[in-house]
Amino acid sequence: MRKSRFFFIFAIICVLLAIIVYWKSVTKQETDLKGSNIPVIDQAFTLIKEKSVFDTKDEELIEGALRGMTEAIKDPYSTYYTEKEAAIHRQSLAGQRVGIGIEITEKDGRFIVVSPVKSSPAEKAGIRPFDEIVEVDGVRLEGKTLGELLQLIQGEPGEKVSLVIYRPSTDRHIKITVERAEIDNQTVKWKVIPIEESKIGYVSISMFGEDTVEEWVEATKRLLSEKVDGMIVDLRDNPGGYLHSVAGVVSSIGKEGDIFAYMQNAEGTMEAFKTAKLDVDDDYLKRMKTIPLVVLQNEGSASASEVMAGALKSWNRAIIVGLKSFGKGTVQETYDLENGGELKLSTNKWLTPDREWIHGKGIESDIEVEQHPLFAMEIMPLRGEFAEGDYSEEVAYVQKVLSGLGYNLSRTDGFYDEQTAEAVASYREKHDLESGRHMDDEFFASIRDQVASYKEDMEHDVQLKMGLSVMLHKIKGNI
DSSP: OHHHHHHHHHHHHHHHHHHHHHHHHHHHHHHHHHOOSOHHHHHHHHHHHHHOSSOOOHHHHHHHHHHHHHHHTTOTTOEEEOHHHHHHHHHTTSSEEEEOOEEEEEETTEEEEEEEOTTSHHHHHTOOTTOEEEEETTEEOTTOOHHHHHHHHOOOTTOEEEEEEEETTTTEEEEEEEEOEEEEOOOEEEEEEEETTEEEEEEEEOOBOTTHHHHHHHHHHHHHHTTOSEEEEEOTTOOOBOHHHHHHHHHTTSOTTOEEEEEEOTTOOEEEEEOOOOSSOHHHHHHHTTSOEEEEEOTTOOTHHHHHHHHHHHTTOOEEEESOOOOOOEEEEEEEOTTSOEEEEEEEEEEOTTOOOOTTTOOOOSEEOOOOHHHHOOOOOOOSOBOTTOBOHHHHHHHHHHHHTTOOOSOOSSBOOHHHHHHHHHHHHHTTOOOSSOBOHHHHHHHHHHHHHHHHOGGGOHHHHHHHHHHHHHHTTOO
């Protein structure tokens, strides 16, 4: 009997201890959630919890407050990510990821494409710099965050995602379907281009990722082993990436200790960023620091790629050919938060070695070259049937392609007039398609093939051809 009473009392004590521990845990959690030390925030939090007819989780209210704070900065590059969004964001510069291959920035609540990654599903589908994404799989993006947009775009390899984009250059909305894929983030590609009696090395950097420096060194070593006379560095549509990767690349080109950029923090303190000696053989470095260079850039060249172009231009180390760059002159740092999320914050302005801040202005090319309209065109997934009297985006696209191919058309606005019908009939006859004055799937497939083959032919890349011409002049000592 005494034994039973002892166990009964012991059980009650255990229950009381458990209740005390739980109560302290809940109290601590509530204190952690509500204790901001800013009275007005605590007041708003309490009022919402006690008075609102909408039941909202504490975590959601806190995340909303964090988003509100970053939005109040009015900086499209400062962003709050939830734990899930942060995981997606970290994939963007990793060795491999699943997605469509696109760099996006948020500006005034709008989601603007900085650049599609080269050879990515996004580029192949025809997404361009400055396109605005307004809808994903039927979900309108008004009021959405950048993290929420990334979640909508992410998925499994082979799945398709439908985007509606607004293209300012044509003042039109376009629907594009993109197939998600595992994107191998090999950021550097190279080849040798023989021209006249010279051999020119061509190196493209699609973005500055985790392994870019190693890939760059390997690519340029191979080019040097081919005894190239000069190198063309293609930064077109490079959306940027890690600053330390840019530092490694420019350190292989500039003299040790050269300033390649300045960083200016919120207090206005300026810090010089300098090149350093790479852990590679001296013969390689000696050759790289003297070999003639030409850089290609366009309106999709942004951020880290602008750091590189700005350094080479300031050093008079390379001639820049193409168009004015995007104009992103801030550097972001990412901070881990206690709730598992991340805060990406613009903590520095970066300036060229000449102390010029290019934000919103971009870097001017030394030799401005517009790309051939047909070479610059995207490959659109067109379908349907259209005839005289119709008006559509598909018709406008075909009109531009036919104009680029040399057909005489007076309008490219999407209205299917008699002149368009005659050009279509002529094209069908020339390419052995079923005769007619209409557009159909067979016709669209042929048009896509024409654009693809045109873009694959280096002879049609006007900017690259100019770069090669400039390089020949440099090699011969005429520049």
